[in-house]
Amino acid sequence: MEINAPIKARQALIVVGALAISLATSAVLLRGVITPLERLARRMDTVDLLRPGQRLPVGRGDEVGRVVAAFNQMLDRLERERQESGRRVLAAQEAERIGIARDLHDEVGQLLTGVLLQLNSISEAAPEHRAEIDQTREAVRRALDEVRRISSALRPEMLEHLGLVSALTELSTTFARISGIRVERQFDTSPPVLSADAELAVYRIAQESLTNVARHSSATHVTIALERGRDSVVLRVVDDGRGFGGAPVEHGGLRSMRERALSIGGALAIKEGSRGGVDVRLELPTARVAHGVAVD
Structure with a gap:
């Protein structure tokens, strides 16, 4: 144009x-x-x-x-x-935990036991000081119980010898006794057989969840469940505490829980509970499916 x-x-x-x-x-x-x-x-x-x-x-x-x-x-x-490096880091951490637990049990535990025996001998030799010796002996017993508790938390021997359900039962019972928080357990009567790494990861995530409840939630009740999903095994820890008070900032323990879930190919969800508190849900895929849940 x-x-x-x-x-x-x-x-x-x-x-x-x-x-x-x-x-x-x-x-x-x-x-x-x-x-x-x-x-x-x-x-x-x-x-x-x-x-x-x-x-x-x-x-x-x-x-x-x-x-x-x-x-x-x-x-x-x-x-x-990331999954492989996380798996190596967690394995190193568990090895270190086992070493510390062994030292506590073999060294500190035996030392405190020896102190108790010595106090018993002193009490018999000096009955006029029995009241003071009894107070000291009670303090040593409490210290020995605390050493055993820490050693057990570092190295869950029941998980190795009796399996995941027994270990979670002991964990939740100890948690209820120490924290004063009422615990409801819902454990599948026939859980699928998991690898040792998977069982340890599930146990540690439950342990960290209960620790967070005791430290931060001001809860009066917590439910811990291990159940079969459609094609998975599901761990849930739900409390009735104050929740996050907003969007959760994931660091420290929460990030460690995600590392463990990732290391076993699981999916971890951490959110506000439907009735307040926090709902932690770990789902681990499995080919085995069954039904039957025991509640106590």
């Missing part, structure tokens, strides 16, 4: 219209490219390797699609590496 100088109104309208169509077409095309890149940028900002499975859909075969696919592949690799 020829354009006169000066340009006529009709010609100006045609040029402006053509430019508008061109700009609109470019905007649509660019939007199709920018939108998935924006989603990719947001996911990069929020991705958490302790919450696996955060993938972006790949719905195109161009360069943008290949970038998104590469990002998903990178997450696959990083999650595998």
